Amino acid sequence: MPELPEVETIVRDIRPLITGRTLTRPKLYHTHVLRRVTKTRLLRVLAGNRIEAVDRRAKHIVLCLKSGERLVIQPRMTGSLVVHPSHLTPDERRYAVLQIGLEGNGQLIFRDVRRLGTIWLLDEEGWQAYTQHIGPEPLEADFGSKQFARRLSNSRQAIKKVLMDQRRLAGVGNIYANEALFRARLDPSRRANRLSQAEYQSLYRTVRAVLREAIQEKGTTVRDYRTGTGESGSYQQILRVYGRGGEPCLLCRTLLATTHAIDGRATTFCWRCQGVQE
DNA sequence: ACGAGGTCCTGCGAGC
DNA sequence: TGCTCGCAGGACCTCG
Secondary structure (H helix, E strand, C coil), X not given: CCCHHXXXXXXHHHHXXXXXXXXXXXXXXXXXXXXXXXXXXXXXXXCCCEEEEEEEECCEEEEEECCCCEEEEECCCXXXXXXXXXXXXXXHHHHEEEEEEECCCCEEEEEECCCCCEEEEECHHHHXXXXXXXXXXCCCCCCCHHHHHHHHCCCCCEHHHHHCCCCCCCCCCHHHHHHHHHHCCCCCCXXXXXXXXXXXXXXXXXXXXXXXXXXXXXXXXXCCCCCCCCCCCCHHHCCCCCXXXXXXXXXXXXXXXXXXXXXXXXXXXXXCCCCCCC
C-alpha cells in the first residue's frame, strides 16, 4: 500500500525513464478514477504533451507537463506507475487503468488492481489549491519537531489517527504510523493533545527515521506494491509490529496485539513497551 | 468545526 | 474441493 516511501521509490525509478519524453496515444480504461477532468479533455491534453518533471507530493505522483498542467496520480491501495519497454501482457492489460505511449519506444502504465486510485489533471491554480490543503513533507530539511508537535497536538483524537491525517502531515499511512509509534514507545490510542513535548520530539524522530529507512529499502511490499521498475521493496523484513499481531515483541517478547478500535484500521502494538492500558 | 461512519474496489485467505 | 464471507485501507463524502 503505497505510502510516502513507496511513492518516492516509484518516482525515483521512473524519473530517468520518462523525463523529457513526449506522450503518444493515451488510453484510459476506467473513467471513474478521474477527478476534476473528463476523459475527453485528459486524452486531448496528454496526446503530444511532454513530461518536464516527475515529482512526489505526500503519497501522490506528480507529472509536470510542458503545457503547464500537472497529471497527479494517487495510487491509494494498490496503484503504481510503471514503465514497460514494449506492449503489455494480458495480465498487465487486465490491471491497466491509464496507458500512455512514450515517443520512440515504451509505455507508461498506471496499473491498479483494486482501482481505488485516482487521476487528477490540474492547472497552476488547481495545483496550488490541491497542495495547500496537504500538510508539510516530514522529510523536508526545514521541518522541525516544534512544527510537527504544533500541527498534531491540537486534536483530541487518537495520536495514530492524527499522524495519518494528510491535512496535518503528508505521507504517513497505516504501516509507518504503527512502526513509528512502536519505536517511540507510545500508546497509539493516546489523545494527541495529551502527549508531552518530549514525546512529540521522540515521535518526530521515529517518524522521520522510519520513512528514511523505508525509502532506502525501496518501500514495503505486502501484496501488490512494486517499485517503478517492477521489483519488490524489502522494508517488510524490517517491520517491527505491522502484520506481526500474535507474534512476540522484538524487544520484550510480550505477544503483540492487534486492534481495530482506532479509526477501524489495524493497529498492532506491544502492551508492555508502549504502555497500553487494558 | 469537528468527529463518526459509509463508500469505492478486487484479491486473497480463513472457515465450513 | 468449492463456496461464502470478511478483511485489506486511503481519501473522499455525508450526516449529526
